[in-house]
Amino acid sequence: MRHLIAFVFILLTISNLSAQNRTLVAYYSYTGNVRSIVDELKGLTNADIVEIQPAKEGERYEADNYAIGSALISAIRENPDKAESYPEIKPLSVDFGLYDNIIVATPLWWSNMAAPMQTFLFANGAEMAGKNIALIVSSASSGISSVVADAKRLIPNGKFVGEPLWINNKNRSDMPTLLANWTKTLDFKSNMTEKLYITIGSVTLTATLAENAATQALVAALRESPITYSATDYGSFEKVGPLGRSLPTANEQTTTEPGDIVLYNGSQIVIFYGSNSWDYTRLGKIDNATQQELKAALGEGDCTITLSLSAENNSENQNNSETPTGIRQSDRTATPDGPMYDLQGRRISAPVRGQIYIQGGEKKFKFSN
Ligand SMILES: Cc1cc2nc3c(=O)[nH]c(=O)nc-3n(C[C@H](O)[C@H](O)[C@H](O)COP(=O)(O)O)c2cc1C
Incomplete structure (x- = not known):
């Protein structure tokens, strides 16, 4: 099957993962360097990870003096606003609403962001608006300023956080240390509404x-x-x-x-x-x-x-498996004696004494049992 869903979720269960501050790592790797970086990153963060894969398998981008890779980048440079300029990737299903932070990890190709990663960001950059974005770029030796520019073009309303991490052939042996230090500098929280x-x-x-x-x-x-x-x-x-x-x-x-x-x-x-x-x-x-x-x-x-x-984290709520949905959602179907919700928008069967709850679109208070 040509268009396999290539969506790999690695959910690392670290106790403090919360909907308020979830991180997604989106990466592409052709020869394995970026994959090694992401493998190292797994031990440092509690992120979900998604791998971007070209739809066309077995392509040799470096063949004939990098002819295919070069052609892909040229096509994007010539018409960056057209979807046809971007090589097809395998379909992905990412719920960006779950994430506040996105780490983009990509190789550099001919000074630009590798073409398959550009495809992913071209298709999804709008959904990353307002999110904290951090960038990791791997090259042999070329500087990464054009890759940073690509990221900003493709995620025009992202909140770019910190300095991009540049791994190259000179510093690659120090990658674990560089990566550990870099993750410490990421201040995702300061942009967050906690x-x-x-x-x-x-x-x-x-x-x-x-x-x-x-x-x-x-x-x-x-x-x-x-x-x-x-x-x-x-x-x-x-x-x-x-x-x-x-x-x-x-x-x-x-x-x-x-x-x-x-x-x-x-x-x-x-x-x-x-x-x-x-x-x-x-x-x-x-x-x-x-x-x-x-x-x-x-x-x-x-x-x-x-x-x-x-x-x-609060013991009362631990017994309630429903995810908070927000009060407004409950209001839409409200009737005066209809369903009741707590202040986090979770359905409750009955309010307990002293509880503020929502019913019929109104806040109510339970005075006595
Ligand atoms: C098509 C293509 C073009 C590349 N162009 C450059 C380049 O212009 N400058 C450079 O320093 N490295 C270049 N590279 C090397 C990669 O950026 C580098 O090896 C990177 O670490 C590869 O990451 P990966 O192993 O995850 O695919 C190129 C590699 C490919 C496949």
Whole structure:
């Protein structure tokens, strides 16, 4: 069968793989150099991997003084906007919606990106808009600036992250070290909208994080494991408790609003259901909750709060195998006494006491059993 699906998913089960930060490695390799790089990469990342393969098997691109390879690159150079200029590749089925980060690993051919990889990006570059893109290029000796330009042309709205990694015949023996160091420099997270999940009893709220050194440190800690702490009710406007670690501070005089999450004294986290003015470092804000809903969710008096980066990490949600779908989706089929959803958009059979849930397109609160 000529058009075999050549889609190889290698799912490496590393505990912290989450839908918020998944990485895809897309690679092409003719003589095996890029494949070796990707093999090495497997031990360094928890990425899914897809291999691009030319539809025409057994082609010898280097024959007759690289005549075929040269012709393929010339055709693309002459008409880069036409699909016919690109050599056919085997069909692939990649759900780009699953990924925030894409590492493109490719050989260099005649100063440009190898033709089959160009085909893949020509066909799929639009779907990579807004994603973090990192580039690995392997050549014998030629510099890679035109390959970088190809990548930017083919993924016009990608967020290119870090310096491309260039492996060539001079540094190839150091590839494992170069690759390990390069992956450490990739700061995929800084371009990401990381959600914070806040669980109080049976209620889980989401919050959008501010972008600063404190939230970066908090996210790094939460990638290791969720944080559970005891919070005290203070001043009838906040729940405050120890994070168990210090975060970098950038305190400024702030008048808080309900839903604001701040760092106080470097190591105390405060969630507001009311307002106060003080020197705080901003951490984020709870999404789409009214003051009444916040008060109900946080309860009266002291409480135990768990922070995590994924709904899967909170014990209440572990029993629920449905993937979060977002509240809007549930609203589309809403009827007043229709299906009920939690704040992550997962169908629930019945709300428990104290839970905020969605029914008939409206947020509701379960007061008593
Ligand atoms: C058709 C073709 C053209 C190439 N052109 C160049 C070139 O212009 N400059 C260069 O340094 N290497 C060139 N190379 C060598 C490859 O870039 C290099 O060997 C790369 O590591 C191959 O990766 P791979 O083994 O994963 O296919 C070319 C290779 C092929 C097959």
